[in-house]
Amino acid sequence: MDMHLSSNNGPVVELNEATLTTGAPRKERLVVVGNGMAGMKTVEELLAKAPGRYEITVFGAEPHPNYNRIMLSPVLAGEKTFEQIVLQGRDWYDANGITLLTGEPVEGIDRTAKTVISRAGRVVPYDRLLIATGSMPFIIPVPGSTLPGVIGFRDLADVDAMLAAAAKGGRAVVIGGGLLGLEAANGLRVKGMEVTVIHLMPTLMERQLDPSAGILLQRELERRGIDVLTGADTAEIIGTEHVTGVRLKDGRDLPADIVVMAVGIRPNMALGKAAGLDCGRGIRVDDRMRTSDPSIYAVGECVEHRGLTYGLVAPLFEMAKVLAGDLAGQEGGAYAGSVTSTKLKVTGVDVFSAGDFSGGEGTEDIVFRDAARGVYKRLVLKDGKLLGAVLYGDTKDGAWYFSLLKDGADVSAERDTMIFGQGFGSADAGNPNAAVAALPDSAEICGCNGVCKGTIVKAITGKGLTSLDEVKAHTKASASCGGCSGTVEALLAATLGDGFKAAPKLKPMCKCTSHTHDAVRAAIVAQGLRTMPDVFQAMEWTTPDGCASCRPALNYYLLCAWPGEYKDDYQSRYINERAHANIQKDGTYSVVPRMWGGLTSASELRAIADVVDKFNIPTVKVTGGQRIDLFGVKKADLPAVWADLNAAGMVSGHAYAKGLRTVKTCVGSEWCRFGTQDSTGLGVKLERMTWGTWTPHKVKLAVSGCPRNCAEATIKDLGVVCIDSGYELHVGGNGGLHVRACDLLVRVASEEEVLEYTGAFMQLYREEARYLERTAPWVERVGLDHIKAALVEDPERRRALNARFLFSQTFSQDDPWAERAAKGVDRHEFKLLADVE
Amino acid sequence: MDSIMTDARWTLVGTIDDIPVLGSRVVRTPDGDIALFRTAADEVFALEDACPHKQGPLSQGIVHGRRVTCPLHNWVIELATGEAVAPDEGRTGHVPVRVEGRSVSIALGMARLSRGGCRKACAHV
Ligand code: SRM
């Protein structure tokens, strides 16, 4: 083993020589390296169990007595002073006969001589040694990470550095959106700095919170003036003498006067490692916190126990108890690992999580969302036991859930009401009406309109109300967001007993929500909901991440509401729209290039022929939509096939999309003896204008050159029939499952008008129809008059709709094939993860 | 079940970051394609890439919770067991997965893939 001492290391002082020479039995010497929370907790426990058993020396690298590190966040935010967070003052060490050496880190252990040596050169012998050196902030090794102004968040010195910077104002960038980073960001913001948090993952605190809670937290921090950039990766820290900013991998530069790195911690095990102790991610210890050397213990964040390391105090305290027992000579007692829970210490933001909330086989989610109060709660149950909990906005039952979870208690009896909190439903467990009945009259039921239970009950009994609508009309309860309508119905039921009949339910979007498509869409616009988790919360979804039915619909609604702003959620798209090709029964794909208005050319046909040969494409077919379909293409070949078609000027035909498919045309006046207008040319113009759009369902257009209607325009979503005096516009036709002939919308004189009407019609359909509702059922549902009122009778509105359509098109007319073939977008989609022999 | 586990051949197939969240990637093996799925909670599961209904490629489906919806006719399959969610009935082969750090390995010897049907010897039977 290594020798860490050398004789020329300065003065060698042996401590407490006196006790050695008095003749009294020499006490065992315990040396503690690390004057922090775990080390001192151990000493405290030990003193309680076996007072005076050891002669104790404590080394601390920091110049302070032990303080509550957790409370550094409130110190930063100015809510506490350092004096208030000291755990053991110097007088405590004195009173217990402990020699405390602060500002004096230990630099080496000599296991053979059983001594430690400090930076000051002091050598102290031990009988038992305790390493409790905690951990260090991990500094990501990007260029510039060692510049002055880059600060970790670990000890009082870091807080002092941050406070000094904040006193000058300016900008702070916090790297890392976990617990520490957010507490730092909040503190710096409170101290008046402009703060941006950069977080690599899509949602904040993703290890402790599920995406729903993560988004709520982000919104709250943004409301407090903290900028949050998720999915942002740091490329380098900029600056020459001192940091001046942070550069992201996407090329963005963020100016900064200080950078706080809070991306994680690394167990501080250098001392143990150098001394040859068995180390993994931390110093390895057994269930009694013994290292590979029987005289040396380790405790706290510097250890690895049963393969795990910890970064919270609760487990460290559990370790400390066991270890103190061992040091006190007590038998038994073993540390078996901990279940942890997390709370964020940002005043006014209540976040709690515990256990495993990843869900899974045989698990059951109970999700409660109260949009008006900003509350989200999720409990994960399995086999009648609580497995995990995430609470946002209302964390008062966190401790209760945590104890149920740790005890592995059977919660079957409370299952139906436990989401409401402790004490709920105890009278009549399992009956939500009883739970509501148990509320005091002062309990607020409708957060939007501030209506209390007493008011509602009084209205029900006093005015003889029997339905939700009546309660709404009389009290305004559930008249805004409707989030409390379930509670109001429960109140009606509880008050009226059998006299209450629930209103017939409108068909909800899917099993994840009680709201209809229309209600969700309206809320997205009215409440400015900009992401899927925002919708889940505001509309009180009962699942954590939706299902295969609601996610594509929400993705479309958000895309339609916030063009250019909403980031398309690729994983919420059906495979055809994700792979930009149609999946076939054997898992291969079909490829349909666009042929504008049904026109093609020798060079396009040649390119298609070449692609067919080159990639051995088994079937080539002319479709019912006037273009060519290549069937049986292997997924891995798609980008190469597209590249060749792109090279010949062809783009995606979107034969897979809930979007514009084809614009069918006939030959028209250019060649046909009956043609009245240039139907082919107009078809091409329409297709150029509308391609690439996303719509509730697929959209097909057609232009016929005369009323003989060879392009079958009157069974299209929008069909143009050319006549001598101009153009007839027909809408709402369908040639599919239920054939429906179009309704005549209007006659116009010019191509410009056709284009304007088409844009306006498309946009009305995009904004009003439900996802997967084609124009035919939509027109039947809302009535032709409704559509005429918007488009024909209100030119102002028609122009505005068309303008919105054209605006959204500026973001959607990039050929998705070229993006994938040439720019490598979603490359992983077309490649095997691995090919195993 | 021990005898099965011992002839399992752990094969490193990539890292968790190679699989999109709520997405899937395919591993080609001599026994057929295996689909690896990643949930929102960063768990990884592996199933034979063939739906118990008509062998649809499950890797192409939409992942939600710990389930995937088949792209061909919308059956919903449990990622952990390969079992179809009622009212549909059937089960597809599932393959043990091991995630260490960010690395993902699958146990190949274990799954004798059978195109839409789990071998009787599976641990969950
Ligand atoms: C290829 C094609 C048949 C052909 O060989 O001609 C075709 C093929 C498919 N049609 Fe079609 N339809 C094709 C023209 C039509 C037409 C005719 C037309 O467009 O003039 C219709 C009736 C007109 C209409 O839509 O009103 C048509 C009505 C349908 C329907 C019923 C829609 C409805 O509203 O009732 C479906 C089912 C659906 O969309 O849900 C469908 C769905 C399908 C799908 C996408 C089935 C699927 O989901 O996998 C087929 C796969 C296409 C592929 O892999 O490329 N296809 N389909 C035609 C492609 C046209 C194109 O160039 O894009």
Ligand SMILES: Cc1cc2nc3c(=O)[nH]c(=O)nc-3n(C[C@H](O)[C@H](O)[C@H](O)COP(=O)(O)OP(=O)(O)OC[C@H]3O[C@@H](n4cnc5c(N)ncnc54)[C@H](O)[C@@H]3O)c2cc1C
């Ligand atoms: C800002 C902040 C907020 C936190 N909030 C929470 C929270 O809300 N909840 C929660 O549970 N946990 C929280 N934690 C984590 C908690 O503080 C730690 O888990 C706990 O302090 C770890 O205790 P420890 O004794 O292992 O390490 P520490 O408390 O870090 O103690 C280790 C000590 O050893 C000293 N040392 C290191 N090397 C040497 C050496 N060679 N010689 C002498 N001394 C040395 C260090 O200087 C340090 O003082 C927070 C941490 C921080 C930084």
Ligand code: SF4
């Ligand atoms: S009619 Fe359309 S959906 Fe039906 S088999 Fe033919 S292509 Fe497929």
Ligand code: FES
């Ligand atoms: S093949 Fe999967 S649902 Fe039919």
